[in-house]
Every structure is written in structure tokens, then in C-alpha cells.
Amino acid sequence: MSRASGPSTTRRSPTLVIGCVLAGAIVAVAIVSLFWMPFPQDDTSGGRLAPPALPHLLGTDKLGRDLLTQLMIGARIALTAGIGSVALGGVLGVTAGLLAGFATRWLDDTISALLDILIAFPTLLLAMLVVAAREASLGSAILAIGLAMSAIVARLTRVLVKRVLAEDFITASRTSGTSWPRVVIEHVLPNIWPTLLVNLALQLGLAVLAEASLSYLGLGAPPPNASWGRMLQEAQATVLTAPLGAVAPGVVLVVLVVGVNLLADGLRDVADPTRRRRR
Amino acid sequence: MTTYLLRRMAFLVVSLLLASMVLFLLLRLLPGDPANSLLSVGATPDQIAAARHQIGSDRPLPEQFVTWLGQMATFDLGTSFISTLPVGPEIASRLVVTVPLTLLAFLLAVVVAVPVGFVAAHRSDRWYGPLLNGVSQLGLAVPVFWLGMLLITAFALYFQILPAGGFPQDDWANPADALTSLALPVVTIALVMSASLIRYVRSATVDVLDSDYLRTFRALGSSFTGAMWRHGLRNAAVPVISILGIELATTFLGAVVVESVFALPGLGSMLAKGIAQHDYPIVQGVLFVSTFGVLVIGFVADLGQRLIDPRLRGTLSRRAR
Numbered sequence: 125m126s127r128a129s130g131p132s133t134t135r136r137s138p139t140l141v142i143g144c145v146l147a148g149a150i151v152a153v154a155i156v157s158l159f160w161m162p163f164p165q166d167d168t169s170g171g172r173l174a175p176p177a178l179p180h181l182l183g184t185d186k187l188g189r190d191l192l193t194q195l196m197i198g199a200r201i202a203l204t205a206g207i208g209s210v211a212l213g214g215v216l217g218v219t220a221g222l223l224a225g226f227a228t229r230w231l232d233d234t235i236s237a238l239l240d241i242l243i244a245f246p247t248l249l250l251a252m253l254v255v256a257a258r259e260a261s262l263g264s265a266i267l268a269i270g271l272a273m274s275a276i277v278a279r280l281t282r283v284l285v286k287r288v289l290a291e292d293f294i295t296a297s298r299t300s301g302t303s304w305p306r307v308v309i310e311h312v313l314p315n316i317w318p319t320l321l322v323n324l325a326l327q328l329g330l331a332v333l334a335e336a337s338l339s340y341l342g343l344g345a346p347p348p349n350a351s352w353g354r355m356l357q358e359a360q361a362t363v364l365t366a367p368l369g370a371v372a373p374g375v376v377l378v379v380l381v382v383g384v385n386l387l388a389d390g391l392r393d394v395a396d397p398t399r400r401r402r403r
Numbered sequence: 404m405t406t407y408l409l410r411r412m413a414f415l416v417v418s419l420l421l422a423s424m425v426l427f428l429l430l431r432l433l434p435g436d437p438a439n440s441l442l443s444v445g446a447t448p449d450q451i452a453a454a455r456h457q458i459g460s461d462r463p464l465p466e467q468f469v470t471w472l473g474q475m476a477t478f479d480l481g482t483s484f485i486s487t488l489p490v491g492p493e494i495a496s497r498l499v500v501t502v503p504l505t506l507l508a509f510l511l512a513v514v515v516a517v518p519v520g521f522v523a524a525h526r527s528d529r530w531y532g533p534l535l536n537g538v539s540q541l542g543l544a545v546p547v548f549w550l551g552m553l554l555i556t557a558f559a560l561y562f563q564i565l566p567a568g569g570f571p572q573d574d575w576a577n578p579a580d581a582l583t584s585l586a587l588p589v590v591t592i593a594l595v596m597s598a599s600l601i602r603y604v605r606s607a608t609v610d611v612l613d614s615d616y617l618r619t620f621r622a623l624g625s626s627f628t629g630a631m632w633r634h635g636l637r638n639a640a641v642p643v644i645s646i647l648g649i650e651l652a653t654t655f656l657g658a659v660v661v662e663s664v665f666a667l668p669g670l671g672s673m674l675a676k677g678i679a680q681h682d683y684p685i686v687q688g689v690l691f692v693s694t695f696g697v698l699v700i701g702f703v704a705d706l707g708q709r710l711i712d713p714r715l716r717g718t719l720s721r722r723a724r
Binding site: 237238240241248249252253255256329333336337340341342343353356357360363364367370374377378381382385386 | 414417418421422540541543544545546547548549552553555556560561657659660663664674675677678679681683686690693694697
């Protein structure tokens with residue numbers, strides 16, 4: 125089960141470092157926002173659409189709220205949405221994938237067909253369906269994005285499980301009397317997690333983008349929660365008079381998603397050094 | 404191939420049935436009876452029962468489902484709760500915007516991504532190989548609505564050479580006007596879409612460039628162009644086509660967001676409005692039509708893949724990426 129860990133597998137990948145720095149910066153901002161923010165969330169004392177100047181470092185929005193404060197809250201919401209969806213999609217997906225991987229032929233075929241159908245629905249459509257059935261909230265967004273993601277994760281897990289189960293060491297382990305649950309814990313999971321982790325990291329980036337899109341459409345976390353997507357939507361009308369409000373949320377969104385994507389690429393390089401040459 | 408065609412068609416039909424069942428249940432399981440839309444506040448129990456009978460919501464669920472499916476199959480998509488207009492014709496009028504938008508964006512993305520992806524793989528040792536990779540990495544992270552906003556700011560508000568949004572009242576009566584209003588939305592979708600497409604084209608090209616058969620063919624004296632033409636293209640096309648199918652479907656539905664940005668009267672804005680107003684027949688109708696579209700696109704992509712690569716014909720589902 126343990127992979128050879130020579131110098132090449134532990135060698136640091138520059139992609140990983142850049143990804144960690146970018147994503148880490150946003151995570152740090154989100155954590156800071158829990159303890160300190162320049163202004164209270166609904167403080168409108170700065171006046172409408174104030175240009176960047178002290179004490180409002182990045183200016184204010186059209187209701188007079190501090191832009192920096194809004195951005196910090198947005199970081200929290202984006203990360204909550206991303207991590208929440210990945211946690212939900214990961215748990216559901218890995219469980220379903222393991223089931224399909226171990227199941228008998230017809231059950232496996234049924235699950236695979238269901239997954240193919242689920243995957244045929246793009247995330248955003250599925251998300252809008254859930255929002256239509258429930259109400260627009262951060263919870264609905266996470267539920268929707270997580271559900272859509274679980275199908276993709278499940279399909280990947282199934283393929284990985286099948287591949288591991290065909291290995292000789294599984295047969296050897298079974299022959300020596302190891303029970304199936306122990307085989308899963310001792311052999312299957314350790315062999316599939318590096319690939320899964322990389323995929324989940326990529327899904328995290330997609331989830332953040334999906335939440336932003338939902339919020340932009342007014343189907344995400346309702347006001348006064350400052351989601352980056354809704355901030356952009358609100359700033360659209362005043363883009364020429366207060367350009368920063370229409371630019372800053374987009375920039376931090378891109379920084380987070382690029383960071384997470386680079387992190388995933390870097391993780392893949394570390395998990396599978398043979399791929400590095402081809403990137 | 405015939406066996407495959409039959410099996411794949413059966414799969415398509417089952418998928419459609421399952422998807423419609425989900426859509427049907429979604430509407431019926433929602434709190435509130437659809438009959439409520441026919442009633443005013445303070446209706447008597449008798450009036451409620453009559454309305455339920457008229458709309459059919461007093462019958463057992465399976466029976467309702469079959470009736471509903473029959474209506475859907477004949478494109479009778481019900482009437483809107485809000486405007487009380489039939490949903491079918493409204494969807495048809497909006498497809499006139501969404502379908503050209505999707506197809507034009509798709510074509511533009513392919514025209515951009517295929518050569519760029521090829522160059523990024525083939526010339527990965529030059530300075531512009533990594534640059535192209537970096538740009539596509541960035542493109543993957545840019546939300547489509549933000550790119551739309553930035554393009555509007557630049558081309559509509561600042562330079563004022565293209566409209567910021569909207570669509571001619573008379574649809575395609577004046578094609579030049581219609582195309583002008585679609586220009587920015589098409590570019591927005593195409594740019595975001597080509598970012599991911601470039602990566603797939605590049606990785607498919609790398610696989611082909613690294614392959615033993617290409618090396619052998621070159622060793623036998625073929626030129627690089629000749630080898631790519633005879634063997635490379637066809638092999639690289641297989642994974643790319645399955646992605647194209649998914650991308651086309653994503654674009655079709657990604658139009659939801661882009662249509663909102665550019666205030667286009669398409670299917671997407673109809674869906675967004677329907678959800679916001681809890682107008683379930685609208686939501687159901689749009690989702691039914693788009694699901695149908697997505698599943699048919701997948702069907703066509705799978706067939707295309709197997710026409711190009713006979714080795715896949717034994718397998719039912721799409722080849723894993």
C-alpha cells in the first residue's frame with residue numbers, strides 16, 4: 125500500500141507553492157474576517173460610492189458599505205460554499221463510487237447509468253433546480269453544487285476502485301483472510317486518495333465559480349451576505365463611476381480559483397511524478 | 404455499429420424518461436398545489452376541489468405522470484402561472500436567441516482552441532507554449548459573467564462600438580442587427596469555453612505526439628504533416644469530440660448566466676425569471692427542453708466518437724477523459 129517515497133516524489137513543485145500562496149492568502153483573509161473587519165457589515169456611514177481613501181481603503185458600494193469589508197465577508201462565503209460542496213460531494217461520491225466498484229455486475233451497471241445521466245446535467249442547471257425547489261440560500265447552493273459534484277466524484281472513484289481491485293495484492297490480501305472492510309481501509313483507500321484529492325481540489329475551484337454564478341443570478345446567499353457574485357452584479361450598473369467595485373470581487377475570485385487549480389496541478393505532480401514531463 | 408446504435412438509443416430513451424420523472428416529481432413534490440394558481444385568495448373547499456379536478460392534481464401520481472409525459476411529447480408544455488400564456492410557444496420564440504448564441508460561441512471556441520491547443524503542445528519548448536498554457540489556466544478561473552461585464556465596459560460603455568445588451572424586437576428580420584447584439588455574448592462564452600478546450604486539445608495532441616505509431620510512421624519516411632494528417636488527427640479527435648459534446652451542452656446552459664448579463668431574451672433568462680417568480684410550468688418546460696437538448700447532444704457526440712474510432716464500439720458509455 126505504501127508508495128515509494130524517494131526524493132522525486134517529495135521534491136517541491138513550483139506550481140504547488142504558487143497555488144498555496146494564492147489560495148492561502150484568501151483563506152487567511154477569510155479567517156481574519158472572523159475576528160476583525162474594518163467596518164461592521166451594515167455600516168453605511170462612509171457615503172455612497174466613495175472613492176478609495178482612508179478610512180475606506182477600497183471605497184464604498186452604492187449603499188455606502190465598505191468594499192474591503194464586503195470582500196472579506198465574500199472570501200468567507202466563497203470558501204464556505206467551496207469547502208461545503210466538496211465535503212458533501214466527496215462523501216456522497218466516494219461512498220457511491222466504492223459501492224459501484226464492489227457491486228455485482230447489474231448493480232454496477234445501474235449505478236453507472238444513473239451517474240452518466242446525472243453527469244449529463246451541468247452543475248449550474250442542477251443547482252437552479254434545487255434552488256427552484258427550495259429557497260435561494262447558501263445552504264441550497266452548497267446542496268446543489270455538492271450533489272452535482274458527487275456524480276463526477278463517484279464515477280472517478282468507481283474507475284479507480286476497479287483498477288485497484290484488479291491488482292494482485294488484493295487477491296493476496298483476500299487469500300490471507302482479510303475481510304472486505306479491512307481491504308478497503310488498508311489497500312483501496314490509500315491507493316485511490318492521491319488521485320481523488322487532486323480531483324476534489326479541482327472541484328473546489330469549480331464549486332467556487334458555480335456559487336459566484338448562482339449569486340450573480342440572485343440565486344445564492346440572500347442579502348445582506350456579501351457574496352462576490354452578488355457584489356459584481358450590484359456593481360454592474362456603476363462600473364464607470366466606481367470601477368473598483370466591479371473589478372475587485374472578480375480579481376479575488378480569480379486569485380482563489382487560479383490558486384486552487386494550481387494547487388491541484390501541483391498535488392498531481394507530487395502524487396504522480398511521471399506526469400510532470402507532459403504538462 | 405448497428406448494435407451499438409440500438410443500445411445507445413435505448414439508453415437515450417431511458418435517460419429521457421428518468422429525467423422527465425425527476426422534473427415531474429420536482430413540480431409535484433413542491434409545497435402548494437398547482438391548482439392554487441387558478442384560485443383567488445379565500446377560495447372555498449369546493450372551489451379548490453373543482454380546480455384540482457380541472458388541473459388533474461387529484462388523481463394518483465403515476466396517472467398524472469403519464470398524462471404529463473403525453474403532453475410533453477406533443478410539446479404541450481402547459482401554461483405559465485404568472486402570464487397564463489402557453490409555455491411551448493414562448494420557449495420556441497426564445498430558442499431563436501439561445502440556439503444561434505450557443506452554436507456561434509461553440510464554433511468560435513473550436514476555431515480558436517484547436518490551433519492554439521495544437522501549438523501549445525507542439526511548441527511547448529518555445530516561449531509562447533507556456534504562455535498559452537498560462538492564459539488558458541487564467542481563462543479557466545474567470546467567471547463568465549465577470550468577463551461579460553468587462554467586455555461590456557470596454558466595448559459598449561467606453562469605446563461604444565457594440566451594444567451593451569438586448570436583442571432586436573423583430574428577432575432575425577434584420578440579421579446584421581441581430582448579429583451585432585450577439586457579438587459580445589458570443590465572444591464572452593467562446594473565450595471562457597476555449598480556455599478549457601485548449602487544455603483538452605493540448606493533452607490529446609501531446610498523447611499523439613508521444614505515441615509509438617507516429618514515431619514509426621515518421622521513421623518510415625513520412626513528413627510530420629503527413630503523419631499528423633494520416634494518423635494524428637483522427638486519434639487526437641476521439642477524446643476531443645467527447646469533450647466537445649459536454650462543452651456544447653455546458654455552453655447551451657451556460658447561456659443562462661450570459662443571457663442575464665446581456666439582457667438577452669433567451670431560454671436562460673426565461674429560466675432565471677421562472678425560478679425567481681416560482682413559475683413552475685416555465686421552469687419545468689425550460690428544463691425539459693434543455694435536458695432533451697443536452698441528452699441528444701451527448702448521443703450525437705457518442706456516435707461521432709465511434710464513427711471515428713471503431714475500437715470504442717463495444718463500449719456503451721462515453722470514454723473516460
